[in-house]
Amino acid sequence: MSDVAIRVDHLCKVYRGKGTAAIRAVDDLSFSVKRGSIFGLLGPNGAGKTTTLRVLTTRARPTSGTAHVLGHDVVRAPLEVRKRIGVVIQEQAAELLLSVRDNLLTYARFHASSGPAVRARADDVMEQFGLADSADRKVQDLSGGIRRRVQVAKMFMVDVPVIFLDEFSTGMDPILKRAVMALLRTQAAEGRTIVLTTQILTEAEELCDDILIINNGRQVARGDLHALKMLTDRLYDVSLTFERVPDDVMTVIEGYRPARVSVAHNTVQLRMKDEESRVLALVSALATRGHLLRIEINGASLEDVFVEITGKGATT
């Protein structure tokens, strides 16, 4: 059995509208996803994330190139692919006229699961997603956030080996989001492959083993979190909290030419794009000017990486 769950080779998707210029939504994209991993597909709006997911989930045919899910070609064997995937699409999708329970059971029935065991599983899933109190209410009577819960909860009704989540946390409260993220980690540990797109980079930072950043339909960066952070080497966020901010603090800081500086109450926040030794020298210089209560120095976050490379369009 191959270690690869998803393989994409030179994928292109061009949308041609009547009387409008063709849009190259995905442009020569190639990547693979390991079985049992959580793979993040990141990029700014219009980067081609959702189009890539639409091809992988057999909703759109590629213009050229190939894509395979668990060895099945998405164009030649779409039904085989669909038997092995669960999809949370970006748009809200629920059977509004049916109850929460019927939504879950209907989804399971499409995946050839029915009977008492499935009903019991529906009860468990509703409990996990905080839906038990609304089990017999029609989804049309529930709020947008709860409808989204129902949509995500369906994925846990069946044991398909690959799950695609397009902006899954939209409308979820932070507590539920944490719980779902924990569930996703458990599922991945049990061998499920999870592919997600998100605009919330902390989510990707917490969840993903492997991240692909795309822009204008092309790969701009690829790797695990550590590898991606290396791309914005020499970027530091420094936070210094004084007992009282020294009067000449700006004079000292200006000499080190920070990318960004702000002073609020008794805290000075800086962004430095410089050698590590220069950052430490600045901190030492400021420490001699006043009584420091707290020092915090952080390297680049995924958000920094994202902004940096989607702005430049670098390729790794």
Add this chain to the structure above:
Amino acid sequence: MTLTAVLIREGKIRATNSTFIFWDLLYPLGYLLVFGLGMTASMGFTVGLPGVDYNAFFLAGVLGMASFGIASNTSWSFFLDRDNGIFYEMLTYPLSRSQYLLGKVLFNVLVALVQALITVGLSAALLDVSIRPEGIPLLLVATVVGTAGWFFFYAIFALWIRRNDAFNTITSVFYFVLLFASSMFYPLEPLPAAIRIAARANPITWHVDVLRYATIGIGDARLIVWESIAFMAFTLAAFLVAVRSLEREG
């Protein structure tokens, strides 16, 4: 299993509105009672055939109209499913596009069958329409193929047209043109040549003529055979185009 899943889904959704089911099952009979009796009583309308009054003649028209109506209502559900977003999610479910369409029509075919049997049974009991028992199997087949054929036909437009107001206009035109330029309400023989030719080329006429032959036994048997073949070809063509239309969705 997948067809059953679509069937149960359609049934559950439809069951959330019991008035809808009541209407689906009994409106053809209501139409026959109001329109058929009214025409006979107020205008003394006859079809010029011995032993066949207007109610007997119109019975097949009502059954054809019911299939046409169910098909039109079912195709509306594409818009509902699109609005709910579930349409796009269902395209990722483990079923082929043809299974999706067949499953969707299956529940409505069952409703059409029950509706046809109720209508035929009550028209015999209440309106003294003389029904041919040997024609019942053909009636059932014609109801199944008719409902499916019209659903696939409407599905093509529902899948291509994204705006439901535009789809509404199309269905209104179809109701007006297809139903009246056909043998649904009156025999074709006395009609002007142009309308008669148009009606002969109209799949509604093929469908209603078969239903009429099945229920009360009037019509030329050879023509009925050709009309049956033509309607099945129409259904198959509509199905293939509807599947292609669904494949370009997503």
